[in-house]
Amino acid sequence: MYPENLYYTKDHEWLKVAGEEAIIGITDFAQKQLGDIIYVDLPQAGKVLEAHQAVASVESVKSVSDVFSPVAGEVIAVNEALSQTPDVINKDPHGEGWIVKIRIKNKEELKNLMKAIDYEKYLEGLEH
């Protein structure tokens, strides 16, 4: 069920690459764990990120999770729609629910990320 054109992390973020840019979101598994999402704390465009640095935070009614950038880069856009309708993440986590767009610093880092098939195996491991 996880789209094959995305990269995945163990922290349950996904990354969709288009040229030198990429959009980042959280996975369907992550949104189910969090429950109803009520607020997304978005960064300013221009923020420079290391790999694994917190780029945003996602709040549900009784918990909050940081969203980590899968790779190093610079924030070039945020999904402004989330400030009005954060529950889009629950409805369409791998599409309309994207969180930030970054310019990737070094595409070599993509090698460290999981493909859909690996991520699904990883999730199976978590469930047992």
Place this chain on the structure above:
Amino acid sequence: MSYIPISDQDKKEMLARIGVNSFEDLFSSIPENVRLKKDLKLPSPMPEMEVLDYFAKTGKQNTFSNYLHFLGGGAYEHFIPAVVDYLSSRSEFVTPYTPYQPEISQGTLQVIFEFQTLICQLTGLDIANASLYDGATGAAEAVLMGYRIKNRKRLLVASNLNPQYREVIYTYTKNLGLEVVEIPYDKSGRIDKGGLASSLNGETSVLLCQSPNYFGVIEDVQSLAELVHNQGALLAVVISEPVSLGILEAPGKLGADIVTGEAQSFGLPLSFGGPFLGFMACKKEFVRQMPGRIAGQTIDVDGRRGFVLTLSTREQHIRREKATSNICTNQAHCALRATIYLETLGREGLKKLAWLNLQKAAYAAEQLSSIPGVSRKFSGPVFNEFVLEFPERWEKINQKLQEKGILGGLALGPHYAGLENSALITVTEVSDKEKIDTYVRALKEVLS
């Protein structure tokens, strides 16, 4: 909630249930070498009669009530209607702690919700929290909140803010690498606009001022808000005498972004300095940066009205080191008393009370400053406190007044260079004309 005593048998059963032999076994994770091996140094137990006697004697050491007093400066004596003591001491309110499943205590949450509503109405802002420890920590929290919102390192604090509040701000900000700049006051007792303009720049997060300020002078909040907003900074206003809000325009309506302060005036006795009651309100857009807890109103699955703790994700038990503040409680019982007090007075009652304070203080200021050698130090408008200047050091006059059974005012010299001959005099509704006239006569004698 009833009071349930615990017997030795109960303890045994509880230990047996969790599979522990003795009470001491519960502390097994604490290393032997750091455990206290002897009894605490406490006095031996006393029978009830002796306990009462002990506290009666200790209470008599407080000779405060023997004096006629005109003290304020952040702690105010106001009349407390008996209904406040009666309702607030009902066991339903006295015994419960805000539980970890707070929604079980609908009554407690409803009181907090009402308290927040009252604070919003008084401050003219959208959102109030469930209360803070006191006005001083509220002031410090407001400064830090301004920094969280604007992320600029310069914080401006009025020098005519209560000196004790300023001390707490310095404590809270000491290790955060922030720049706290004090803004001078002018001859009217208000913030000096020139001094403000020279410190206010694009690196400033917030200006924190107090109104009425520590000299009792009402600040021009509206023009301060304009100056501050022009630089993209925020205005936080401290209210240490909230009775003034019965007659003064709500700071939120004058442009303040954050209003915080001390609500001791609302039904809390002075009690040797505490517990007091901090409050805080802000514009809706800043709610996620506001410290403390918030009670919200909602509906349950059957559509009935109910109350919840909301926006908890800003708090320590969820966000840990990224929480908005280290406060993880509120002054629920004090907030309850303030709520009962305000709901007893009502809108008109609070307005009348504010008028009484203003008029009595105006009478006292007029009478005292007509004594030769005594003058008003500042020209700005006041509420129920004002500063007088005397021909010699206030401490000397104060001592002579005390010999006549009068605590005539707070010394300003210890906190302000140049005000050694001045004192802050406070007059609330508890000082009737006779008391004020007694003070006037005594001061005349002392100065003659």
